[in-house]
Amino acid sequence: MNRFTNIDQYKNFFERLIQLERKSEMEFHLNEIMLLSAPQREAKGRAILNLSGKDSGTGIGGVYLVKLVRGSGLPDNEISNGDVVIISKDKPSGKEEQATVVSKTKRSITIAYNKTPPYLVYGRNLRLDLYSNDITFQRMLDAIEDLKRLPILQEYIKSNIDLFEENENTKNHSFQQQNLNSKQQEIINQALVTNDIFLIHGPPGTGKTTTLSYLIKSLFEGGKKVLVTAPSNTAVDNILEKLQNLEIPSTRIGNPIRMDENLLNLSLDVQLQDHPDYQQANGIWNAIQVLKKEQNEYIPASGQNRRGLSDNKIIQLASSKKPYRGIQSAKLRKMAKWIKIQQQINKNYEQAQALQLSAIESILEQSPVICATNSSAGSELLKDIIFDVVCIDEATQSTEPEALIPLVKGRKWVLAGDHQQLPPTVKSSEASDLSISLFERFQKELPANRSNILTIQYRMHQEIMRFSNENFYQKKLKAHPSVAKHSLADLPGFDPFPYVNPALEKVVQSSPAVVFVPCEQGVEEQLADSHSWFNKAEIALTKEITDALLSSRLFPEDIGIISPYDQQVSRLKSDLKDYHVEIKSIDGFQGREKEVIIISLVRSNLKEDIGFLRDYRRLNVALTRAKRKLIIIGSPFTLQSNPIYKSLIKKISNP
């Protein structure tokens, strides 16, 4: 645990770690760009060559769209919507302007620039490279810098315990909500009366996000302005959905491409479409396009054409209808016309920008609750807004500097999390100190009245929660009676499919709630130069089980498939694309739940190597997503080399 006696010490400590992480991420992509030839990087799916670019107008929020086309079709690649990319002619240097992928077809990929795109992107023989996003690192550094102008936050960072006075009597505030249990209500009361910071702790399914959303409702009703963040887009959508159900007016900022489409109506970009100022700005953008077309009929007043003459001089000479320094008078007139149109374009541009900005400001000012990822809380859009309260969900998954990005924007902080679930992702081994979240640090250092723990869970059948409860929560977790024995049989229409492979019979029965399906014939495989694994036999088994579950009249949205390995996730997504079930990594499922979860553990080798499955927090998250049925597929031989997995397999019944 690190103690800091002054803010400069704190700043130096974290700045070093951030720089190490940043270096690690950039190095990965730049190294690969340097080491591999362009075709090799393309073969890995992280570059696309031989593209031709053309202007594709502007998109939501006034971004500049560029469509990159390859007539022969795009090669197989891992670049998807929302990824940050760079465009170059030859080998990129890393200094290129960054753009975001907006859409992809078989032959084209459209990207968006926030600023005017570099001229080169409208050429031929272009190369597109997947790149890392540097912005989050910059925002972390800015947040640490901001601490300097917020003296009270500096004291919190030092966890100066003397500063934390006793709270006033929580009984004075009597928050009551019949949908919540007494502990959840008590927590809301405590968080409401605390003037500085409160931590909501709780094992999976105990209602941390639910409690946080009711707290936000209460804050909103009390006229407070609240910033709500989480480390990932999925986690932000998860709490936003709850806020929407509670009818709390909220605005979600961030790239709409990365948001749940059912929540898009709450995004800033969609709300903007209805704003009169924004509509007026759109009219002006269209007028600019018309002017640009008209301008093409004249001669651009480029450096070469104008031969050192100023705009005014060209206009003046054009009206005199005489040649000047060897420039024909017709050419002067055409340049003058071009300049006048350009002046009109510039005027219109400024007007459209100002209208757009005023529309954005008015929406953000009027919205009582603003939701964003931790990183996008550092966006320019929120630069001048101070919030009464900042709430971070899944706070144990954020590094301390990442959590500071939203926290420096508020007067009071509420953090929800569970340090037995996924920790922050830290790439650089030298920066491992970042893996202790601010939540974890505060929980150890703050007085007891600044946190409280939830222990009744409302998600899992008691058998599903048993393993995690015994191994990670000292048996303190209780299943609420409404879920303790709930099963697939209670779901309307559920009818176990009779023609299933006899080896999988228990898999489609409502009982037992947890099954382990051995897949000893599976072989783990790795692509050259990839650290991720896949297992074809487990994919086939997952497909068969999903088929059986769907034939038992479960809906696709009831089923979730989880695998710890990205390669397995992407292969499952492609092989099971017609099933429309949600398939994600463990990280992608943190904070979420489904009636049935299938986990494909992938690792199967004679060396008894289970790789990063060893991280028990990852296992804990995977095991606690299912409500009524948990199906685990894996190789008993390989997994049993690890005591935790050995006891897991022993405790659950084989089908």
Ligand SMILES: Nc1ncnc2c1ncn2[C@@H]1O[C@H](COP(=O)(O)OP(=O)(O)OP(=O)(O)O)[C@@H](O)[C@H]1O
């Ligand atoms: N008081 C309650 N009564 C009934 N259901 C509840 C209550 N509190 C929470 N739930 C339900 O329990 C489930 C889990 O809640 P929630 O997602 O808020 O838990 P969590 O602690 O945030 O979970 P995780 O640790 O996985 O992020 C949800 O289906 C939620 O609607």
